[in-house]
Structure formats: C-alpha cells, structure tokens
Amino acid sequence: MPSQNCLSEFDPATCALLLDVDGTLIDLAQHPDDVVVPPDLIDDLAFLHERMGGALALVSGRTIGVMDRLFKPLRLPASGAHGAEFRFDPAAPAIRAVRGDLPSTLLERLTALARRTDGLLLEDKKVCIAVHYRDNAAAGPWLRAEIDEILEDMRELALSVIAGHFVFEIKRRGHDKGTAVSHIMQRAPFKGRKPYMIGDDVTDEAGFAVAPSFGGYGISVGREVPGFPTLFSTASDVRAWVAATASRHRVAA
Numbered sequence: 386m387p388s389q390n391c392l393s394e395f396d397p398a399t400c401a402l403l404l405d406v407d408g409t410l411i412d413l414a415q416h417p418d419d420v421v422v423p424p425d426l427i428d429d430l431a432f433l434h435e436r437m438g439g440a441l442a443l444v445s446g447r448t449i450g451v452m453d454r455l456f457k458p459l460r461l462p463a464s465g466a467h468g469a470e471f472r473f474d475p476a477a478p479a480i481r482a483v484r485g486d487l488p489s490t491l492l493e494r495l496t497a498l499a500r501r502t503d504g505l506l507l508e509d510k511k512v513c514i515a516v517h518y519r520d521n522a523a524a525g526p527w528l529r530a531e532i533d534e535i536l537e538d539m540r541e542l543a544l545s546v547i548a549g550h551f552v553f554e555i556k557r558r559g560h561d562k563g564t565a566v567s568h569i570m571q572r573a574p575f576k577g578r579k580p581y582m583i584g585d586d587v588t589d590e591a592g593f594a595v596a597p598s599f600g601g602y603g604i605s606v607g608r609e610v611p612g613f614p615t616l617f618s619t620a621s622d623v624r625a626w627v628a629a630t631a632s633r634h635r636v637a638a
C-alpha cells in the first residue's frame with residue numbers, strides 16, 4: 386500500500402509522472418471540446434518535462450492529436466485512446482499499438498443509437514468510440530445495456546466497454562491505461578524511474594495497478610480507490626501541486 390506521503394518523496398531526478406488529462410489536469414466540461422487548459426499549467430508541465438529529463442507523459446482516453454491541440458504549443462510523450470496510441474519522442478508522430486480502425490459497422494450501430502436517444506454525443510476516435518451522455522445523465526444504466534447488446538451482437542470483434550464520467554468508451558480488448566503505463570515505463574527516459582500515475586476515473590485504475598510493479602504509485606483524484614491513496618480532491622489541487630513542484634525546482638535550478 387503506498388504511503389500517504391508519497392508526494393513528499395517526489396524527486397524529478399528519479400521519478401516519472403504519468404498524468405491523465407480530463408478531470409486530473411483540467412476541469413471537466415459539459416462538452417469535451419469546451420475544456421480549458423490554463424496557460425500556467427502548460428508552462429509548468431513544460432518546465433517539469435525538461436527538468437525530469439523527459440520522463441513526464443500524458444496518459445489519456447483522448448487521442449494524441451487532440452492532446453496536442455489542447456496543450457499547444459507543448460508536445461509531450463503520450464499514450465492516447467486508452468493505450469491504443471503512443472508517442473515516446475514529442476517531436477515524432479504518434480504510432481498505433483492496434484491494427485486498423487474499429488469497423489464502420491460498429492460506428493453505424495452506435496450512430497443509430499445516438500439518433501434515437503436524446504443528449505448523446507458520439508466521439509469517433511477511430512481506434513475507440515466514446516459515447517458521452519452528460520446531457521442525459523439518467524440514461525446511464527439503459528444506455529449501458531444497449532451498448533452491451535451491440536457488443537454481444539459483434540462479439541467476434543472482441544470489444545470491451547469501460548465506464549467513465551458520463552461516458553462509455555468502446556474499444557478492443559487488450560489495451561488500456563495499464564498496458565499504456567507498462568509500455569511507457571519500459572522505455573527511456575522513463576525506464577528505471579519511479580512512476581507516479583495520477584488519474585481521476587475508473588479507466589485510470591488499470592494504470593494504478595501497474596505502477597507498483599515499477600516501484601511507483603497510483604494516486605487517485607477525487608475518488609476512493611481501494612489500495613490507492615486519494616491525495617487530491619480536484620483537478621485544481623493537482624494543478625496546484627504541479628505548480629508548487631515546478632516552482633520549488635525553478636528556485637533550486
């Protein structure tokens with residue numbers, strides 16, 4: 386069990402940061418395109434990425450292309466779409482860990498579902514599809530049953546669904562934030578460092594589970610997760626810690 390004070394042990398020379406984006410670094414919005422990335426956060430992440438010898442990565446359900454747009458001009462090492470995409474060198478293009486897009490038949494079924502349901506928003510990330518229902522919050526259990534039925538009809542595709550904050554993410558089995566953290570931690574400059582994986586949602590738990598096998602920590606934001614400490618209440622608290630950590634090391638530099 387990680388100690389409650391693992392943040393006090395954080396050392397940019399020997400640790401790695403693996404950070405979820407939505408709800409962890411930035412506040413959630415009603416629509417995923419409406420999120421705001423504070424300029425100070427971009428500056429602080431850029432500084433820490435440099436100060437940590439590059440061992441700071443974003444690990445998100447967003448695609449890497451979208452993350453680049455949100456954090457512009459900063460490009461960081463990243464895994465996108467729940468471990469379906471990777472980019473280890475920020476100057477390089479993203480590479481896929483999966484073969485091909487999800488089949489169009491799946492998108493057609495989900496589009497038909499969205500057409501006959503109020504308040505759904507489909508986000509087609511090609512290698513996974515997010516069904517957002519924040520505008521129809523009560524639809525959750527019914528929607529999950531509908532999605533499960535579609536996946537059962539298409540079981541030869543070996544798909545899985547993960548539930549997040551008012552979103553169901555449909556993707557192939559075999560990749561998640563756990564495989565993402567594992568791949569990242571086996572590559573320079575992350576290899577041999579102690580990972581701090583910070584996330585706010587159910588999808589992050591697979592990443593938390595892997596962090597201890599690399600000597601590190603899974604840290605939850607705003608939710609109780611058995612076996613992992615909740616050291617931040619909100620994304621604003623995470624940003625304050627990132628800012629304080631950057632500030633401390635700016636002074637020390």
Ligand SMILES: [Mg+2]
Pocket residue numbers: 405406407408409584585586
């Ligand atoms: Mg999140």
